[in-house]
Amino acid sequence: MKKTDLRNARKETTMFLTDADIEDKYEATIRASIKEMKAQLSGLENITAFENLLKSNRKAIEQIVTLLGISSEKFKRVISWIRLSKGYTFDSEWDFSAMRNHILERRDYLELIYELITNGYNSQTFTSIVPQFILNYFRFDKSTLERLESDDYLRKLVKAKLTNSYNGEYCSLYYNLLYREINNISTEKNVIFKKQANVPDTNIKEVSLIEYNNKYIIVNSNFYLTTSSTQTKYADNITAMRSSIQGMNNIKMVNILDGAGWIGRSADYIKVYNDCDYFLTLKTISELKDIIDDFLIK
Known part of the structure:
Protein backbone atom coordinates (compact mmCIF):
# COMPACT_ATOMS: atom_id res chain seq x y z
CA MET A 1 0.00 0.00 0.00
CA THR A 18 -18.68 17.11 18.49
CA ASP A 19 -20.36 15.26 21.31
CA ALA A 20 -23.70 16.24 22.82
CA ASP A 21 -22.85 14.88 26.27
CA ILE A 22 -19.63 16.90 26.48
CA GLU A 23 -21.33 20.04 25.22
CA ASP A 24 -24.23 19.66 27.67
CA LYS A 25 -21.83 19.01 30.55
CA TYR A 26 -19.83 22.18 29.93
CA GLU A 27 -22.88 24.31 29.27
CA ALA A 28 -24.29 23.20 32.63
CA THR A 29 -20.93 23.91 34.31
CA ILE A 30 -20.76 27.39 32.80
CA ARG A 31 -24.30 28.29 33.87
CA ALA A 32 -23.73 26.98 37.39
CA SER A 33 -20.45 28.90 37.69
CA ILE A 34 -22.05 32.14 36.54
CA LYS A 35 -24.91 31.73 39.01
CA GLU A 36 -22.55 30.97 41.89
CA MET A 37 -20.19 33.85 41.09
CA LYS A 38 -23.04 36.34 41.00
CA ALA A 39 -24.33 35.08 44.33
CA GLN A 40 -20.98 34.82 46.13
CA LEU A 41 -18.73 37.64 44.92
CA SER A 42 -20.87 40.75 45.16
CA GLY A 43 -19.78 41.63 48.69
CA LEU A 44 -16.03 41.81 49.23
CA GLU A 45 -16.11 45.27 50.74
CA ASN A 46 -13.69 44.42 53.56
CA ILE A 47 -11.28 41.75 54.76
CA THR A 48 -13.86 40.23 57.10
CA ALA A 49 -16.18 39.60 54.17
CA PHE A 50 -13.27 38.03 52.28
CA GLU A 51 -12.44 35.76 55.22
CA ASN A 52 -16.07 34.71 55.63
CA LEU A 53 -16.31 33.95 51.93
CA LEU A 54 -13.25 31.69 52.12
CA LYS A 55 -14.71 29.87 55.12
CA SER A 56 -18.07 29.24 53.46
CA ASN A 57 -16.96 28.61 49.88
CA ARG A 58 -14.12 26.25 48.97
CA LYS A 59 -14.12 27.56 45.40
CA ALA A 60 -13.93 31.22 46.42
CA ILE A 61 -10.34 31.87 45.30
CA GLU A 62 -10.91 30.18 41.93
CA GLN A 63 -14.04 32.26 41.41
CA ILE A 64 -12.26 35.48 42.35
CA VAL A 65 -9.39 34.66 39.99
CA THR A 66 -11.90 34.01 37.21
CA LEU A 67 -13.61 37.34 37.82
CA LEU A 68 -10.28 39.17 37.81
CA GLY A 69 -9.61 37.71 34.36
CA ILE A 70 -6.16 36.32 35.16
CA SER A 71 -5.17 32.73 34.39
CA SER A 72 -4.95 30.28 37.27
CA GLU A 73 -1.33 29.50 36.45
CA LYS A 74 -0.32 33.15 36.38
CA PHE A 75 -2.10 33.77 39.68
CA LYS A 76 -0.23 30.87 41.30
CA ARG A 77 3.06 32.23 39.92
CA VAL A 78 2.35 35.62 41.48
CA ILE A 79 1.60 34.04 44.85
CA SER A 80 4.86 32.07 44.69
CA TRP A 81 6.70 35.22 43.65
CA ILE A 82 5.34 37.08 46.66
CA ARG A 83 6.14 34.22 49.04
CA LEU A 84 9.73 34.14 47.83
CA SER A 85 10.09 37.92 48.08
CA LYS A 86 8.91 37.74 51.69
CA GLY A 87 11.63 35.23 52.52
CA TYR A 88 9.44 32.14 52.66
CA THR A 89 10.95 28.88 51.43
CA PHE A 90 8.94 26.07 49.91
CA ASP A 91 9.23 22.97 47.74
CA SER A 92 6.14 23.44 45.58
CA GLU A 93 3.45 25.92 44.65
CA TRP A 94 0.11 26.01 46.40
CA ASP A 95 -2.94 24.80 44.57
CA PHE A 96 -6.14 26.68 45.34
CA SER A 97 -7.10 24.34 48.17
CA ALA A 98 -3.74 24.73 49.93
CA MET A 99 -3.84 28.48 49.32
CA ARG A 100 -7.24 28.73 50.99
CA ASN A 101 -6.09 26.68 53.98
CA HIS A 102 -2.96 28.77 54.56
CA ILE A 103 -4.86 32.03 54.21
CA LEU A 104 -7.39 30.93 56.82
CA GLU A 105 -4.67 29.67 59.16
CA ARG A 106 -2.46 32.75 59.09
CA ARG A 107 -3.62 36.33 59.47
CA ASP A 108 -0.58 37.72 57.65
CA TYR A 109 -1.40 35.65 54.57
CA LEU A 110 -5.04 36.71 54.76
CA GLU A 111 -4.12 40.38 54.82
CA LEU A 112 -1.51 40.00 52.09
CA ILE A 113 -3.73 38.13 49.63
CA TYR A 114 -6.71 40.38 50.31
CA GLU A 115 -4.59 43.44 49.54
CA LEU A 116 -3.28 41.77 46.38
CA ILE A 117 -6.72 40.84 45.09
CA THR A 118 -8.46 44.10 45.87
CA ASN A 119 -5.75 46.70 45.35
CA GLY A 120 -2.65 44.96 44.03
CA TYR A 121 -2.40 47.19 40.96
CA ASN A 122 -1.95 50.27 43.16
CA SER A 123 -0.28 48.86 46.28
CA GLN A 124 3.31 49.69 47.15
CA THR A 125 3.51 46.27 48.80
CA PHE A 126 3.53 44.67 45.36
CA THR A 127 4.63 47.26 42.81
CA SER A 128 8.29 46.71 43.69
CA ILE A 129 8.19 42.92 43.25
CA VAL A 130 5.54 42.22 40.57
CA PRO A 131 5.53 43.87 37.11
CA GLN A 132 2.77 46.40 36.60
CA PHE A 133 1.69 44.61 33.44
CA ILE A 134 0.61 41.68 35.62
CA LEU A 135 -0.55 43.73 38.62
CA ASN A 136 -3.14 45.48 36.46
CA TYR A 137 -5.32 42.37 36.82
CA PHE A 138 -5.46 42.78 40.57
CA ARG A 139 -8.22 45.22 41.39
CA PHE A 140 -11.60 44.60 42.95
CA ASP A 141 -13.41 47.86 42.41
CA LYS A 142 -16.65 49.10 40.88
CA SER A 143 -15.61 48.10 37.37
CA THR A 144 -14.82 44.58 38.56
CA LEU A 145 -18.17 44.24 40.30
CA GLU A 146 -19.93 45.47 37.16
CA ARG A 147 -18.73 42.31 35.44
CA LEU A 148 -21.11 40.38 37.68
CA GLU A 149 -24.01 42.15 35.98
CA SER A 150 -23.17 40.75 32.54
CA ASP A 151 -23.82 37.05 31.97
CA ASP A 152 -22.14 37.29 28.57
CA TYR A 153 -18.96 38.72 30.08
CA LEU A 154 -18.92 36.13 32.86
CA ARG A 155 -19.47 33.39 30.28
CA LYS A 156 -16.31 34.46 28.45
CA LEU A 157 -14.31 34.45 31.68
CA VAL A 158 -15.59 31.05 32.77
CA LYS A 159 -15.08 29.50 29.33
CA ALA A 160 -11.48 30.67 29.30
CA LYS A 161 -10.90 28.80 32.56
CA LEU A 162 -12.50 25.63 31.22
CA THR A 163 -10.71 25.51 27.87
CA ASN A 164 -7.99 23.05 28.87
Missing part, protein backbone atom coordinates in the same frame (compact mmCIF):
# COMPACT_ATOMS: atom_id res chain seq x y z
CA LYS A 2 1.28 3.46 -0.91
CA LYS A 3 1.36 6.30 1.63
CA THR A 4 -1.31 8.92 0.97
CA ASP A 5 -0.08 12.23 -0.43
CA LEU A 6 0.26 15.25 1.84
CA ARG A 7 -2.61 17.17 0.28
CA ASN A 8 -5.05 14.32 0.77
CA ALA A 9 -3.78 13.72 4.31
CA ARG A 10 -4.67 17.27 5.27
CA LYS A 11 -8.00 17.03 3.50
CA GLU A 12 -8.94 13.97 5.56
CA THR A 13 -8.04 15.56 8.91
CA THR A 14 -10.71 15.50 11.60
CA MET A 15 -10.49 19.15 12.63
CA PHE A 16 -12.99 18.98 15.50
CA LEU A 17 -15.19 16.43 17.17
CA SER A 165 -10.44 20.71 30.57
CA TYR A 166 -12.85 20.96 27.63
CA ASN A 167 -10.12 20.18 25.10
CA GLY A 168 -8.95 17.31 27.27
CA GLU A 169 -12.40 15.71 27.16
CA TYR A 170 -12.35 15.81 23.37
CA CYS A 171 -8.85 14.35 23.30
CA SER A 172 -10.08 11.45 25.41
CA LEU A 173 -13.05 11.00 23.09
CA TYR A 174 -10.75 11.00 20.06
CA TYR A 175 -8.46 8.31 21.45
CA ASN A 176 -11.42 6.20 22.54
CA LEU A 177 -12.80 6.32 18.99
CA LEU A 178 -9.43 5.67 17.39
CA TYR A 179 -8.40 2.79 19.64
CA ARG A 180 -11.81 1.18 19.28
CA GLU A 181 -11.34 1.14 15.50
CA ILE A 182 -7.79 -0.20 15.75
CA ASN A 183 -8.93 -2.90 18.18
CA ASN A 184 -11.76 -3.92 15.87
CA ILE A 185 -9.45 -4.07 12.85
CA SER A 186 -6.85 -6.06 14.77
CA THR A 187 -9.48 -8.54 15.93
CA GLU A 188 -10.82 -8.89 12.39
CA LYS A 189 -7.33 -9.53 11.03
CA ASN A 190 -6.37 -11.82 13.92
CA VAL A 191 -3.29 -9.78 14.88
CA ILE A 192 -2.24 -8.51 18.31
CA PHE A 193 -2.71 -4.85 19.25
CA LYS A 194 -1.23 -3.38 22.42
CA LYS A 195 -1.67 0.24 23.50
CA GLN A 196 1.62 0.28 25.39
CA ALA A 197 4.40 -2.05 24.36
CA ASN A 198 8.15 -2.14 23.89
CA VAL A 199 9.37 -2.78 20.35
CA PRO A 200 11.69 -5.83 20.31
CA ASP A 201 15.34 -5.25 19.43
CA THR A 202 14.99 -1.46 19.75
CA ASN A 203 15.06 1.17 22.48
CA ILE A 204 11.48 2.19 21.65
CA LYS A 205 9.26 1.79 24.69
CA GLU A 206 5.58 2.23 25.57
CA VAL A 207 4.17 2.75 22.09
CA SER A 208 1.04 1.38 20.45
CA LEU A 209 2.04 -1.74 18.57
CA ILE A 210 0.44 -4.21 16.18
CA GLU A 211 2.30 -7.50 15.87
CA TYR A 212 2.09 -10.72 13.94
CA ASN A 213 4.68 -13.44 13.34
CA ASN A 214 7.66 -11.31 14.47
CA LYS A 215 6.61 -8.34 12.37
CA TYR A 216 5.54 -5.07 13.95
CA ILE A 217 3.62 -1.92 13.08
CA ILE A 218 4.26 1.04 15.39
CA VAL A 219 1.14 3.20 15.60
CA ASN A 220 1.76 6.81 16.66
CA SER A 221 -1.31 9.00 17.09
CA ASN A 222 -1.85 12.58 18.21
CA PHE A 223 -4.78 14.98 18.42
CA TYR A 224 -4.52 18.72 19.10
CA LEU A 225 -7.40 21.18 19.01
CA THR A 226 -5.11 24.18 19.53
CA THR A 227 -1.46 24.82 18.73
CA SER A 228 1.29 24.22 21.26
CA SER A 229 5.07 24.28 21.35
CA THR A 230 4.93 20.66 22.54
CA GLN A 231 3.95 19.70 18.99
CA THR A 232 7.50 20.48 17.88
CA LYS A 233 8.85 18.17 20.58
CA TYR A 234 6.41 15.48 19.48
CA ALA A 235 7.56 15.82 15.86
CA ASP A 236 11.21 15.63 16.92
CA ASN A 237 10.50 12.46 18.91
CA ILE A 238 8.84 10.92 15.86
CA THR A 239 11.92 11.75 13.77
CA ALA A 240 14.18 10.09 16.34
CA MET A 241 11.96 7.02 16.47
CA ARG A 242 11.95 6.76 12.69
CA SER A 243 15.73 6.98 12.56
CA SER A 244 16.12 4.24 15.16
CA ILE A 245 14.31 1.64 13.02
CA GLN A 246 15.94 2.43 9.70
CA GLY A 247 17.03 -0.78 8.02
CA MET A 248 14.80 -3.00 10.19
CA ASN A 249 12.67 -4.74 7.59
CA ASN A 250 10.31 -6.32 10.12
CA ILE A 251 9.08 -2.95 11.47
CA LYS A 252 6.89 -0.31 9.83
CA MET A 253 5.63 2.95 11.29
CA VAL A 254 2.15 4.45 10.95
CA ASN A 255 1.59 8.05 12.02
CA ILE A 256 -1.91 9.35 12.69
CA LEU A 257 -2.59 13.06 13.15
CA ASP A 258 -5.88 14.89 13.67
CA GLY A 259 -7.16 18.13 15.12
CA ALA A 260 -7.21 21.76 14.02
CA GLY A 261 -4.08 22.38 16.08
CA TRP A 262 -2.00 20.31 13.68
CA ILE A 263 -3.17 22.25 10.65
CA GLY A 264 -1.92 25.35 12.46
CA ARG A 265 1.59 23.85 12.87
CA SER A 266 2.45 23.13 9.26
CA ALA A 267 6.19 22.53 9.68
CA ASP A 268 5.66 20.07 12.53
CA TYR A 269 2.81 18.40 10.65
CA ILE A 270 4.97 17.87 7.56
CA LYS A 271 7.78 16.44 9.68
CA VAL A 272 5.44 13.87 11.24
CA TYR A 273 3.99 13.12 7.79
CA ASN A 274 7.42 12.53 6.29
CA ASP A 275 8.79 10.37 9.11
CA CYS A 276 6.66 7.28 8.64
CA ASP A 277 5.85 4.49 6.20
CA TYR A 278 2.12 5.18 6.22
CA PHE A 279 0.04 8.18 7.27
CA LEU A 280 -3.58 7.94 8.40
CA THR A 281 -6.30 9.97 10.11
CA LEU A 282 -9.39 8.97 12.05
CA LYS A 283 -11.37 9.25 8.81
CA THR A 284 -9.02 6.91 6.94
CA ILE A 285 -8.25 4.46 9.76
CA SER A 286 -9.99 1.66 7.83
CA GLU A 287 -6.95 1.68 5.51
CA LEU A 288 -5.05 0.08 8.38
CA LYS A 289 -6.59 -3.19 7.14
CA ASP A 290 -4.69 -2.89 3.87
CA ILE A 291 -1.45 -2.05 5.69
CA ILE A 292 -1.83 -5.15 7.85
CA ASP A 293 -2.57 -7.27 4.78
CA ASP A 294 0.30 -5.86 2.73
CA PHE A 295 2.97 -5.94 5.42
CA LEU A 296 2.11 -8.17 8.37
CA ILE A 297 0.26 -11.14 6.94
CA LYS A 298 1.01 -11.19 3.23
Whole structure:
Protein backbone atom coordinates (compact mmCIF):
# COMPACT_ATOMS: atom_id res chain seq x y z
CA MET A 1 0.00 0.00 0.00
CA LYS A 2 1.28 3.46 -0.91
CA LYS A 3 1.36 6.30 1.63
CA THR A 4 -1.31 8.92 0.97
CA ASP A 5 -0.08 12.23 -0.43
CA LEU A 6 0.26 15.25 1.84
CA ARG A 7 -2.61 17.17 0.28
CA ASN A 8 -5.05 14.32 0.77
CA ALA A 9 -3.78 13.72 4.31
CA ARG A 10 -4.67 17.27 5.27
CA LYS A 11 -8.00 17.03 3.50
CA GLU A 12 -8.94 13.97 5.56
CA THR A 13 -8.04 15.56 8.91
CA THR A 14 -10.71 15.50 11.60
CA MET A 15 -10.49 19.15 12.63
CA PHE A 16 -12.99 18.98 15.50
CA LEU A 17 -15.19 16.43 17.17
CA THR A 18 -18.68 17.11 18.49
CA ASP A 19 -20.36 15.26 21.31
CA ALA A 20 -23.70 16.24 22.82
CA ASP A 21 -22.85 14.88 26.27
CA ILE A 22 -19.63 16.90 26.48
CA GLU A 23 -21.33 20.04 25.22
CA ASP A 24 -24.23 19.66 27.67
CA LYS A 25 -21.83 19.01 30.55
CA TYR A 26 -19.83 22.18 29.93
CA GLU A 27 -22.88 24.31 29.27
CA ALA A 28 -24.29 23.20 32.63
CA THR A 29 -20.93 23.91 34.31
CA ILE A 30 -20.76 27.39 32.80
CA ARG A 31 -24.30 28.29 33.87
CA ALA A 32 -23.73 26.98 37.39
CA SER A 33 -20.45 28.90 37.69
CA ILE A 34 -22.05 32.14 36.54
CA LYS A 35 -24.91 31.73 39.01
CA GLU A 36 -22.55 30.97 41.89
CA MET A 37 -20.19 33.85 41.09
CA LYS A 38 -23.04 36.34 41.00
CA ALA A 39 -24.33 35.08 44.33
CA GLN A 40 -20.98 34.82 46.13
CA LEU A 41 -18.73 37.64 44.92
CA SER A 42 -20.87 40.75 45.16
CA GLY A 43 -19.78 41.63 48.69
CA LEU A 44 -16.03 41.81 49.23
CA GLU A 45 -16.11 45.27 50.74
CA ASN A 46 -13.69 44.42 53.56
CA ILE A 47 -11.28 41.75 54.76
CA THR A 48 -13.86 40.23 57.10
CA ALA A 49 -16.18 39.60 54.17
CA PHE A 50 -13.27 38.03 52.28
CA GLU A 51 -12.44 35.76 55.22
CA ASN A 52 -16.07 34.71 55.63
CA LEU A 53 -16.31 33.95 51.93
CA LEU A 54 -13.25 31.69 52.12
CA LYS A 55 -14.71 29.87 55.12
CA SER A 56 -18.07 29.24 53.46
CA ASN A 57 -16.96 28.61 49.88
CA ARG A 58 -14.12 26.25 48.97
CA LYS A 59 -14.12 27.56 45.40
CA ALA A 60 -13.93 31.22 46.42
CA ILE A 61 -10.34 31.87 45.30
CA GLU A 62 -10.91 30.18 41.93
CA GLN A 63 -14.04 32.26 41.41
CA ILE A 64 -12.26 35.48 42.35
CA VAL A 65 -9.39 34.66 39.99
CA THR A 66 -11.90 34.01 37.21
CA LEU A 67 -13.61 37.34 37.82
CA LEU A 68 -10.28 39.17 37.81
CA GLY A 69 -9.61 37.71 34.36
CA ILE A 70 -6.16 36.32 35.16
CA SER A 71 -5.17 32.73 34.39
CA SER A 72 -4.95 30.28 37.27
CA GLU A 73 -1.33 29.50 36.45
CA LYS A 74 -0.32 33.15 36.38
CA PHE A 75 -2.10 33.77 39.68
CA LYS A 76 -0.23 30.87 41.30
CA ARG A 77 3.06 32.23 39.92
CA VAL A 78 2.35 35.62 41.48
CA ILE A 79 1.60 34.04 44.85
CA SER A 80 4.86 32.07 44.69
CA TRP A 81 6.70 35.22 43.65
CA ILE A 82 5.34 37.08 46.66
CA ARG A 83 6.14 34.22 49.04
CA LEU A 84 9.73 34.14 47.83
CA SER A 85 10.09 37.92 48.08
CA LYS A 86 8.91 37.74 51.69
CA GLY A 87 11.63 35.23 52.52
CA TYR A 88 9.44 32.14 52.66
CA THR A 89 10.95 28.88 51.43
CA PHE A 90 8.94 26.07 49.91
CA ASP A 91 9.23 22.97 47.74
CA SER A 92 6.14 23.44 45.58
CA GLU A 93 3.45 25.92 44.65
CA TRP A 94 0.11 26.01 46.40
CA ASP A 95 -2.94 24.80 44.57
CA PHE A 96 -6.14 26.68 45.34
CA SER A 97 -7.10 24.34 48.17
CA ALA A 98 -3.74 24.73 49.93
CA MET A 99 -3.84 28.48 49.32
CA ARG A 100 -7.24 28.73 50.99
CA ASN A 101 -6.09 26.68 53.98
CA HIS A 102 -2.96 28.77 54.56
CA ILE A 103 -4.86 32.03 54.21
CA LEU A 104 -7.39 30.93 56.82
CA GLU A 105 -4.67 29.67 59.16
CA ARG A 106 -2.46 32.75 59.09
CA ARG A 107 -3.62 36.33 59.47
CA ASP A 108 -0.58 37.72 57.65
CA TYR A 109 -1.40 35.65 54.57
CA LEU A 110 -5.04 36.71 54.76
CA GLU A 111 -4.12 40.38 54.82
CA LEU A 112 -1.51 40.00 52.09
CA ILE A 113 -3.73 38.13 49.63
CA TYR A 114 -6.71 40.38 50.31
CA GLU A 115 -4.59 43.44 49.54
CA LEU A 116 -3.28 41.77 46.38
CA ILE A 117 -6.72 40.84 45.09
CA THR A 118 -8.46 44.10 45.87
CA ASN A 119 -5.75 46.70 45.35
CA GLY A 120 -2.65 44.96 44.03
CA TYR A 121 -2.40 47.19 40.96
CA ASN A 122 -1.95 50.27 43.16
CA SER A 123 -0.28 48.86 46.28
CA GLN A 124 3.31 49.69 47.15
CA THR A 125 3.51 46.27 48.80
CA PHE A 126 3.53 44.67 45.36
CA THR A 127 4.63 47.26 42.81
CA SER A 128 8.29 46.71 43.69
CA ILE A 129 8.19 42.92 43.25
CA VAL A 130 5.54 42.22 40.57
CA PRO A 131 5.53 43.87 37.11
CA GLN A 132 2.77 46.40 36.60
CA PHE A 133 1.69 44.61 33.44
CA ILE A 134 0.61 41.68 35.62
CA LEU A 135 -0.55 43.73 38.62
CA ASN A 136 -3.14 45.48 36.46
CA TYR A 137 -5.32 42.37 36.82
CA PHE A 138 -5.46 42.78 40.57
CA ARG A 139 -8.22 45.22 41.39
CA PHE A 140 -11.60 44.60 42.95
CA ASP A 141 -13.41 47.86 42.41
CA LYS A 142 -16.65 49.10 40.88
CA SER A 143 -15.61 48.10 37.37
CA THR A 144 -14.82 44.58 38.56
CA LEU A 145 -18.17 44.24 40.30
CA GLU A 146 -19.93 45.47 37.16
CA ARG A 147 -18.73 42.31 35.44
CA LEU A 148 -21.11 40.38 37.68
CA GLU A 149 -24.01 42.15 35.98
CA SER A 150 -23.17 40.75 32.54
CA ASP A 151 -23.82 37.05 31.97
CA ASP A 152 -22.14 37.29 28.57
CA TYR A 153 -18.96 38.72 30.08
CA LEU A 154 -18.92 36.13 32.86
CA ARG A 155 -19.47 33.39 30.28
CA LYS A 156 -16.31 34.46 28.45
CA LEU A 157 -14.31 34.45 31.68
CA VAL A 158 -15.59 31.05 32.77
CA LYS A 159 -15.08 29.50 29.33
CA ALA A 160 -11.48 30.67 29.30
CA LYS A 161 -10.90 28.80 32.56
CA LEU A 162 -12.50 25.63 31.22
CA THR A 163 -10.71 25.51 27.87
CA ASN A 164 -7.99 23.05 28.87
CA SER A 165 -10.44 20.71 30.57
CA TYR A 166 -12.85 20.96 27.63
CA ASN A 167 -10.12 20.18 25.10
CA GLY A 168 -8.95 17.31 27.27
CA GLU A 169 -12.40 15.71 27.16
CA TYR A 170 -12.35 15.81 23.37
CA CYS A 171 -8.85 14.35 23.30
CA SER A 172 -10.08 11.45 25.41
CA LEU A 173 -13.05 11.00 23.09
CA TYR A 174 -10.75 11.00 20.06
CA TYR A 175 -8.46 8.31 21.45
CA ASN A 176 -11.42 6.20 22.54
CA LEU A 177 -12.80 6.32 18.99
CA LEU A 178 -9.43 5.67 17.39
CA TYR A 179 -8.40 2.79 19.64
CA ARG A 180 -11.81 1.18 19.28
CA GLU A 181 -11.34 1.14 15.50
CA ILE A 182 -7.79 -0.20 15.75
CA ASN A 183 -8.93 -2.90 18.18
CA ASN A 184 -11.76 -3.92 15.87
CA ILE A 185 -9.45 -4.07 12.85
CA SER A 186 -6.85 -6.06 14.77
CA THR A 187 -9.48 -8.54 15.93
CA GLU A 188 -10.82 -8.89 12.39
CA LYS A 189 -7.33 -9.53 11.03
CA ASN A 190 -6.37 -11.82 13.92
CA VAL A 191 -3.29 -9.78 14.88
CA ILE A 192 -2.24 -8.51 18.31
CA PHE A 193 -2.71 -4.85 19.25
CA LYS A 194 -1.23 -3.38 22.42
CA LYS A 195 -1.67 0.24 23.50
CA GLN A 196 1.62 0.28 25.39
CA ALA A 197 4.40 -2.05 24.36
CA ASN A 198 8.15 -2.14 23.89
CA VAL A 199 9.37 -2.78 20.35
CA PRO A 200 11.69 -5.83 20.31
CA ASP A 201 15.34 -5.25 19.43
CA THR A 202 14.99 -1.46 19.75
CA ASN A 203 15.06 1.17 22.48
CA ILE A 204 11.48 2.19 21.65
CA LYS A 205 9.26 1.79 24.69
CA GLU A 206 5.58 2.23 25.57
CA VAL A 207 4.17 2.75 22.09
CA SER A 208 1.04 1.38 20.45
CA LEU A 209 2.04 -1.74 18.57
CA ILE A 210 0.44 -4.21 16.18
CA GLU A 211 2.30 -7.50 15.87
CA TYR A 212 2.09 -10.72 13.94
CA ASN A 213 4.68 -13.44 13.34
CA ASN A 214 7.66 -11.31 14.47
CA LYS A 215 6.61 -8.34 12.37
CA TYR A 216 5.54 -5.07 13.95
CA ILE A 217 3.62 -1.92 13.08
CA ILE A 218 4.26 1.04 15.39
CA VAL A 219 1.14 3.20 15.60
CA ASN A 220 1.76 6.81 16.66
CA SER A 221 -1.31 9.00 17.09
CA ASN A 222 -1.85 12.58 18.21
CA PHE A 223 -4.78 14.98 18.42
CA TYR A 224 -4.52 18.72 19.10
CA LEU A 225 -7.40 21.18 19.01
CA THR A 226 -5.11 24.18 19.53
CA THR A 227 -1.46 24.82 18.73
CA SER A 228 1.29 24.22 21.26
CA SER A 229 5.07 24.28 21.35
CA THR A 230 4.93 20.66 22.54
CA GLN A 231 3.95 19.70 18.99
CA THR A 232 7.50 20.48 17.88
CA LYS A 233 8.85 18.17 20.58
CA TYR A 234 6.41 15.48 19.48
CA ALA A 235 7.56 15.82 15.86
CA ASP A 236 11.21 15.63 16.92
CA ASN A 237 10.50 12.46 18.91
CA ILE A 238 8.84 10.92 15.86
CA THR A 239 11.92 11.75 13.77
CA ALA A 240 14.18 10.09 16.34
CA MET A 241 11.96 7.02 16.47
CA ARG A 242 11.95 6.76 12.69
CA SER A 243 15.73 6.98 12.56
CA SER A 244 16.12 4.24 15.16
CA ILE A 245 14.31 1.64 13.02
CA GLN A 246 15.94 2.43 9.70
CA GLY A 247 17.03 -0.78 8.02
CA MET A 248 14.80 -3.00 10.19
CA ASN A 249 12.67 -4.74 7.59
CA ASN A 250 10.31 -6.32 10.12
CA ILE A 251 9.08 -2.95 11.47
CA LYS A 252 6.89 -0.31 9.83
CA MET A 253 5.63 2.95 11.29
CA VAL A 254 2.15 4.45 10.95
CA ASN A 255 1.59 8.05 12.02
CA ILE A 256 -1.91 9.35 12.69
CA LEU A 257 -2.59 13.06 13.15
CA ASP A 258 -5.88 14.89 13.67
CA GLY A 259 -7.16 18.13 15.12
CA ALA A 260 -7.21 21.76 14.02
CA GLY A 261 -4.08 22.38 16.08
CA TRP A 262 -2.00 20.31 13.68
CA ILE A 263 -3.17 22.25 10.65
CA GLY A 264 -1.92 25.35 12.46
CA ARG A 265 1.59 23.85 12.87
CA SER A 266 2.45 23.13 9.26
CA ALA A 267 6.19 22.53 9.68
CA ASP A 268 5.66 20.07 12.53
CA TYR A 269 2.81 18.40 10.65
CA ILE A 270 4.97 17.87 7.56
CA LYS A 271 7.78 16.44 9.68
CA VAL A 272 5.44 13.87 11.24
CA TYR A 273 3.99 13.12 7.79
CA ASN A 274 7.42 12.53 6.29
CA ASP A 275 8.79 10.37 9.11
CA CYS A 276 6.66 7.28 8.64
CA ASP A 277 5.85 4.49 6.20
CA TYR A 278 2.12 5.18 6.22
CA PHE A 279 0.04 8.18 7.27
CA LEU A 280 -3.58 7.94 8.40
CA THR A 281 -6.30 9.97 10.11
CA LEU A 282 -9.39 8.97 12.05
CA LYS A 283 -11.37 9.25 8.81
CA THR A 284 -9.02 6.91 6.94
CA ILE A 285 -8.25 4.46 9.76
CA SER A 286 -9.99 1.66 7.83
CA GLU A 287 -6.95 1.68 5.51
CA LEU A 288 -5.05 0.08 8.38
CA LYS A 289 -6.59 -3.19 7.14
CA ASP A 290 -4.69 -2.89 3.87
CA ILE A 291 -1.45 -2.05 5.69
CA ILE A 292 -1.83 -5.15 7.85
CA ASP A 293 -2.57 -7.27 4.78
CA ASP A 294 0.30 -5.86 2.73
CA PHE A 295 2.97 -5.94 5.42
CA LEU A 296 2.11 -8.17 8.37
CA ILE A 297 0.26 -11.14 6.94
CA LYS A 298 1.01 -11.19 3.23
